[in-house]
Amino acid sequence: MKHANAIARGVRPKEGAIANTDTPQPPARPARRDLTQGPIAKTLLLFALPTLGSNVLQSLNGSINSIWVGRFLGEGALAATTNANLVMFLMFALGFGFGMAATILVGQSMGARDVIGARRAMGTALGLFAIISVVIALLGWLFAPHLLRILSTPADSQALALAYLRVIFLAMPPMFIGVLLTMGMRGTGDSVTPLQLMILSVILDAGLNPLLIRGIGPFPRMGIAGSATATLIANYVVLVVGVAYIYLKDLPIRLRGSELRFLLPNPALLKVILVKGLPMGLQMLVFSFSGLVMIGLVNRAGVDVTAAYGIAQQLWTYVQMPALAIGAAVSAMVAQNIGAGRWERVGRITRAGVITNVVMTGALIVIILLFDRPIFALFVGGNSPAIPIARHIQLIGSWSFLLFGATLVLFSTVRANGAVYAPLIILILSVLVGRLGFAAALLPHYGTDVLWWSFPLGSAISLGLATAYYRFGDWRHPGMISQVIEEEVAEHSQADGEPGGRLNPGG
Structure with missing residues (x-):
């Protein structure tokens, strides 16, 4: 119980301390790849x-x-x-x-x-x-x-x-x-x-x-x-x-x-999964809703613009993939290092993720901008009036994915320690208020270019807010495992009993 309370308070037991648990612990086995050791950039890649x-x-x-x-x-x-x-x-x-x-x-x-x-x-x-x-x-x-x-x-x-x-x-x-x-x-x-x-x-x-x-x-x-x-x-x-x-x-x-x-x-685990998982799911719904609103705004500009936006999105699907993969890697690495108590590596992992994203996503954007005409022609034919519009959209909007990728890395870092509400609020402000508000307000006055510029604007807002939260926010509190133990300790202390079979992150 003493050990569990220490973890719940965010105090990690001394090196070599043995966890007190009613569930027999097997010999510790390493993961398929130990993400707490070795060169960070290479492991991330x-x-x-x-x-x-x-x-x-x-x-x-x-x-x-x-x-x-x-x-x-x-x-x-x-x-x-x-x-x-x-x-x-x-x-x-x-x-x-x-x-x-x-x-x-x-x-x-x-x-x-x-x-x-x-x-x-x-x-x-x-x-x-x-x-x-x-x-x-x-x-x-x-x-x-x-x-x-x-x-x-x-x-x-x-x-x-x-x-x-x-x-x-x-x-x-x-x-x-x-x-x-x-x-x-x-x-x-x-x-x-x-x-x-x-x-x-x-x-x-x-x-x-x-x-x-x-x-x-x-x-x-x-x-x-x-x-x-x-x-x-x-x-x-x-x-x-x-x-x-x-x-x-x-x-x-x-x-x-x-x-x-x-x-x-398990009630304590289930509560943490539901409480932390719901905001992360809602983040995807924010993107989905903004996409539906954006296509509604684009449709007002006519068939050619709608077709151009559609084929530009086909390429954007692939442009964002390096950021998604790097974000997943950062999340896994940060989670393991937080579990191991190796906080000195968390900042280095985040920096490596941002740099890797800039290199990979930036290179992909350049390649696509150089060869976008023949790629677009595969969808609508080489003489389609949608192609020059799509190239214009691509030139303005594609660079927003550099900012999106950096934001995703920062979100992946803080979410790996259970901070999920701040990223959701940031997305609501940047995507729904910033991007869609900017597009809807200025579209009648400045035309369709406002729609394409709303993407880098929204991404810049989200990156600025994400950077501020990463640097000054309170996300470095004890991790999600400690929250599980807090729940179990609270439940069993009310029952005057010792929690059995609990998680033991310090073992």
Whole structure:
């Protein structure tokens, strides 16, 4: 109890102190890659590159599947998948936040060499995700028609969208759990296995799409439902392979024997995951909402401008990927180092993340600006009037991703210690108030260029506020593990009992 109280107050026990716990601790095993040791820049880059590869493959998979649907079934079917995928994105936004919270707990536990703590956090998250995903799958199947009507899905696409969306909802359990497992692997320092699983997913999903859509060979002809079924099969297969790999390699997040009880959500862990995960999920919803408002403003400028904005966004999807990968790497590294008590490395990791982002994202922006005309021509043809507009948008807006990447690194650092409300508030101020307010107020007076300049303006506001919070904010308080222990100590002190089987970050 004394040891737990020390941790709850933010006081780390002396080197070599033994944790007092009712759960037997196995010998401490290192993560797949110990992110608390070695050269920071090299470790960051080696961790980020596989994550970048996973992100690229995921986007390519979506593009390839859209091509199959569009070529085989036409524009109506493509519009149907677009509407259905919007529903899925909204579902995953909150799930992503909860997964990030669990990943941070896993990372801090691994940094503290507390394997049992990492398994408890993973078990609680798995139990939560299993319940949520099954409920969403059942409710989604029942209420899919109502969701499509709320989205004002075109009448001629509703039947196709319904057939597609209902199958996709059945794929929710393996999707949610699979995403959580890969995020957990990254929390332990392993970013290579998620890449390998993503490669398998893309091969299965993209490969089965045409076979099930057209009924080629022994496969049934399923139309648009075949595209969704390919996704469903790919996700279930990848989940089975991923779980098998975790147990064959005896990865730190595996559960065996008495540890299977960790799948019953622990109240203290569950509270931290929900309280910390909800704001991170809401951050994705802020971006989603701002995107919907922005496209509404762009649509007022006519078809050519809307088409130009659409193809510019296709390239922006790839421009932001280095920042997302570097942010994930920074989050995992900072979480492990905070868990290990190595605060002297946290600032260096953040600086390395910012510099790496500037180099990688800056190089990608330059390459795209040099070759954007032939790339745009792939989407709309070389003589389209949308191309010069798209190039103009690209020239103004692309540089905002340098600022976005730096902001993301700062957010990843503070969130790795459980500071999640300040980033949400900063995004609301910079994106909803700054970017959209600027665009909506000045658009009638200065024309469409205001829309494109709103991107660097919003990014500059968010970077300024994020930098101020990183330097002067109170995010350096005891980490999320300590908050879990505080909850458990408070609960058990009221019951005059010793908390059993708790996390022990200092062990």
